[in-house]
Amino acid sequence: MSILDYLKDSTAHPSAEELHLAMKANHPRVSFGTVYRNLNILVEQGEAIRLESSRGRDRFDAQQPFHAHFRCDGCGKLYDLPLTPDRLAKEMTGKTGHEISGHNIEFYGICSSCNAKS
Ligand SMILES: [Zn+2]
Numbered sequence: 001m002s003i004l005d006y007l008k009d010s011t012a013h014p015s016a017e018e019l020h021l022a023m024k025a026n027h028p029r030v031s032f033g034t035v036y037r038n039l040n041i042l043v044e045q046g047e048a049i050r051l052e053s054s055r056g057r058d059r060f061d062a063q064q065p066f067h068a069h070f071r072c073d074g075c076g077k078l079y080d081l082p083l084t085p086d087r088l089a090k091e092m093t094g095k096t097g098h099e100i101s102g103h104n105i106e107f108y109g110i111c112s113s114c115n116a117k118s
């Protein structure tokens with residue numbers, strides 16, 4: 001199973017480390033460096049996105065269409081949000097003239113299941 005296939009099937013938004021572990025299940029000798037290099041190529045090609053965050057490890061996602069996320073400060077889980085800001089990006093291009101080629105929108109707070117526990 002390729003990194004891209006794995007990412008497309010997953011809604012867990014794995015980190016590079018988690019992806020490496022998953023790849024090792026099928027290819028025991030694959031190195032972290034190889035996984036990381038291939039991830040970067042996928043990001044450069046626009047097949048996947050890197051969800052950079054100052055609030056934790058970078059995670060990766062290849063679920064299309066690219067969408068906004070919600071990161072829980074309680075459990076650290078990254079949720080998909082039913083928000084695809086393509087129209088907003090177009091609108092911003094119209095308003096500012098900037099050529100927008102992508103977006104990385106992350107909301108954060110406490111998720112509904114953490115909220116239910118407190
Ligand atoms: Zn939570």
Ligand SMILES: [Zn+2]
Nearest residue numbers: 061063079080
């Ligand atoms: Zn996602």
